[in-house]
Amino acid sequence: MVTTKRAPRGSLTKDRIVTAAIDLLDREGLDALTVRRLATELQVRPMALYNHVNGKADILAAVAEEMTSRLDLPDAATAGADGLRAVFRSYFRLLVEHPVLLQLNDTLEQANPAELRVSERAYAIMRQAGLEPRDAVGLLAGMVRFTIGCALLYPHRHAWDDDPGHWDRTREAIMALPAGEYPELRAMGADLPIFTQEDAFEFGLDVFLARLGP
Template sequence: MSSQNTPHARAPRGTLSPERIVNTAIDLIDRDGLAALSTRRLAGELDVRPMALYTHFRDKDAILAAVTTELLGRFEWPDPGTEDVEWLRQVMRAYFRLYTAYPALLQLDVQSTRQVDDVEAKIAEQLYARLARLNVDHRTAVGLLATLIRFVLGCATVYPVRRTWDEDPQHWERVRQQWAHLPAEAYPSMHALTDDFPAFTQWDVFEFGLDTILAPLADRRSDRA
């Protein structure tokens, strides 16, 4: 019998588990993107029939919810004794590290309209509690956290492409030279920068933006001291 007619081997009965399904889904999304995930594709990756997935999850949305919960469970919390503003800064750094390490979570947060799960609710509760301790009013607290999360999402979204800039020691020098060749009369501000051209890594940009957004809180902390 030819190999083309040989039935595709299936995983032994009982070897499939929710953990295996979720981790395989994470790998698939990280590798091929969220749009590539379907129950049929996931079943193929697991070497099982699609119906086998429904033993553990009712549908694709349930799998995606479990993926989100698993990845958020890998969130690295700062020391709870850290001063409030610095604690907020470290939480945003932890989010950035998580999003860049697991593109699956980034894609889910950017594209999903799902409801907030228990893990996210617990994270949000601690964030708002810290802002309340700083006497931040409700409107400012909601607006500030929305701004911070969008900033982190944006930085993490461009990171996979722009991190190559960090790996190229000549990148910013080439940019400086390009700006230096612009006609000074048409682009005086950009041309002037080339005399003392700043170079930023992706983390430098992230830290600069984070400090800028949190600056009013740092001032508030100083006022309370």
């Protein structure tokens, strides 16, 4: 009979639980995470986890906070547009590397403390730049939605960046469209600029951050 080796008594901590949960979520997605499965990953009995967490919802909230806390937050007094750009670059990269975070945000009932700190710092940067409250709220909401959208598209479209023939085929498809029905597309098609996924993201950031001024 094969028995599973248990972790040493007292070795389990909330940090270990969160780290194991992130690893499991990255490998197998949100549906794979249960208290029983996580206990198996940690080589402990399921009830041992309840000494540190209150259940699956508590684990997911802790995972979201840990992931979001990895974002570097610049000093609001000196950050300006470059600092806000750095925050959203980091956020985009976090979502690309841990796409399950996009699903986690839909399951949580309220913002985690780390997410609130990001919003607080972003608003501070905008207010320091002179934006009125309505403009600051609209700008942050737009940038968050844009970043999430780019991250959602990334898994399906980043292969374009590694395909040397992608843009040639795209140009050919555009130039094959009826000129009378699609004159503007045809006009651009012959000299269509190449945009990688990162290029498109950076272009969008430029548009949003123009609201902060020079």
